[in-house]
Amino acid sequence: MRRAAVAIVKLTSCSGCINEFLYTIASYPELLRSVSIVHATEFQDLNTLEDIDVALVEGSVVTQHQEELVKEVRSRARTLIAIGTCATFGGIQAGRVGEDLRKVILASYPNPDFISALPDVKSLDRVVKVDFNLSGCPVNGDALARLLVKVILGGSEVPIAESVCSECKRVGVLCVMVSRGVPCLGPVTLGGCGAICPRFGRGCYGCYGLNTTVVDGERLARFSEVLEKVGMGRGDLEAFLKYFSFSALTKIRVRE
Ligand code: SF4
Ligand code: SF4
Ligand code: SF4
Incomplete structure (x- = not known):
């Protein structure tokens, strides 16, 4: 069986959701055998962005470059899943919206000249069509793995938005x-x-x-x-x- 090509894309975030996924996927041997990681933003030798079956995107969009990257990922991915509250709602970094951006940058970075952030903080669905939103800070690794089993091995997830x-x-x-x-x-x-x-x-x-x-x-x-x-x-x-x-x-x- 052909392995599903999975991309793990990181935007502005803390990597907590990606780590949660990587820890959890080891407990799902059937899933492990069925996927091939073709892109992972944090590993330089894994940078293919072609023919993606499933894109897992962590983080919110805060730069022009990220906006273009997400659109490219969307155009190449059959299914796009937003993982974690940064991706689904904006996340903690949205706390700076409405503040003086220059002051926030100066207070946060030793070399502020390298930072080019937009005033807004966008969840993924404000930039592209998202197939599944899975929030959580961090995302629940089992919930993500179970959703992937459904998406990759067949069947469609029925979301139950309970409180x-x-x-x-x-x-x-x-x-x-x-x-x-x-x-x-x-x-x-x-x-x-x-x-x-x-x-x-x-x-x-x-x-x-x-x-x-x-x-x-x-x-x-x-x-x-x-x-x-x-x-x-x-x-x-x-x-x-x-x-x-x-x-x-x-x-x-x-x-x-
Ligand atoms: S109860 Fe759940 S949703 Fe609420 S803060 Fe704790 S981990 Fe988050
Ligand atoms: S949702 Fe929470 S754990 Fe996940 S990347 Fe954002 S800050 Fe980190
Ligand atoms: S049942 Fe009570 S403790 Fe539990 S989430 Fe609702 S308000 Fe909070």
Whole structure:
């Protein structure tokens, strides 16, 4: 059987999602036997960008070069999967949008003259068509491997856009917000992590991004009032949303 040509493309990101994928794929021998990595941005001897069956793209688009690269990858890839919250929503780097870009660059880099960033931070779907968005910071490696098994070995994934609360209920976690008044963004956040934070008694801070299939501006506004009652102010909520759901904020705003 011909091996599926897979490209692992890195944009502005921390490599956490790619590492999660590389650690996890070793547990899926059938998948390992079925893929051939033809491009990996971080390995110089793996740079072919032709006839890609599946492109895994980590990171958000913050430079002109990245915008052109993503368009090229899209034109060559049969299936494009955005992996991680940077790629699906913009990620933590979106926190600098609206700030003085020059000041941010000067504060961050010893040789700022080499940096050419755009003022905006774009999720992949703002630049090209994305076939599957798999958020998470980092992405869940098993979820990505299972999706790849479906895409490469046959069948199509049926996405179920549930929220973190559903995962809490399924595994019987006591709700930290109801039982202890701990602020938790689980009701409006995409599931997929297995409710890791509530399992350890912490509130969810939304790192999988807003579940926009069930959350609209009105619901988010009402939920922000609930959060205020348990001690999370509008400023903190907006900061979390900017870090982990930036691209969704163009459609959903917290009511003033
Ligand atoms: S989503 Fe999180 S883990 Fe993945 S590349 Fe971005 S910052 Fe890193
Ligand atoms: S702990 Fe958070 S995610 Fe879990 S049920 Fe309560 S509100 Fe939902
Ligand atoms: S519970 Fe929330 S913050 Fe914690 S890993 Fe899951 S989505 Fe991220």
